[in-house]
Amino acid sequence: MPAQDVTIRPYDAGDWDAIARIHDAARLDELRGSAAGVEAFLTLAQTAEGEGLFDGPLWVAEAGGEVAGFVGLEDDEVTWLYVDPGRYRQGIGRALLRHALTVTGPTTEVCVLDGNAAALALYLAEGFEITETRTGRLVGNERFTVTGHIMHRRVAAPTG
Structure with missing residues (x-):
């Protein structure tokens, strides 16, 4: 299904x-x-409050009359972006990201776990660059250590 x-x-x-x-x-x-692997998994019900799901704007994508994904922001950071696995590669994640970018400032940040090739490819294709790579505790389940890529997208101020 196209975006x-x-x-x-x-x-x-x-x-x-x-x-x-x-x-x-x-x-x-x-x-x-x-x-960290799947052993670090916690449900949304376990993590939504502690990880600030509702601390900023939150949008859902509908496709075919059903919720197919969601994106959340806190300030100018994309903090949540998930798509139904049955709908991967249908433009839903890209549509959600582009919508979120319409309300962020000139610099937008996201952190992508090392090993998440699909997310990394999406953000790179949408103009994000890796600005730092860190290894540390997994946010929300600090018993696990992960490596994350901090990425930024900078939009030049209009000239004129």
Whole structure:
């Protein structure tokens, strides 16, 4: 399904079950390639409050009448971006990211776990650059150590 068939709208409390299901399935994929592995998995219900899911704007993507993904920001950082694994590579993540970028400032940040090749490719394709790579405790499940790429996208101020 191409990105033009995706509708982005603000999160509504009735979306909770859908985003929890999407997060929990996609988070396993995210962790699978990381140093922590799937043993570090925690559900959205376990992490949403502690990791600030609702600290900034949150949007969902609908495709085919169903919630297919979500993105959240805190200030100018993309803190959450998950797509239903059954809908990978359909432009949903890109549509969510581009929507989020419409409200961030001239510099936007994201952290991508080392080993998450699909996410890294998406952010690089959308103009992000790796500015730092760090190894440390996994946010939300500090018992595990991971390596993350801090990425930034800078938009030049208009001249004129």
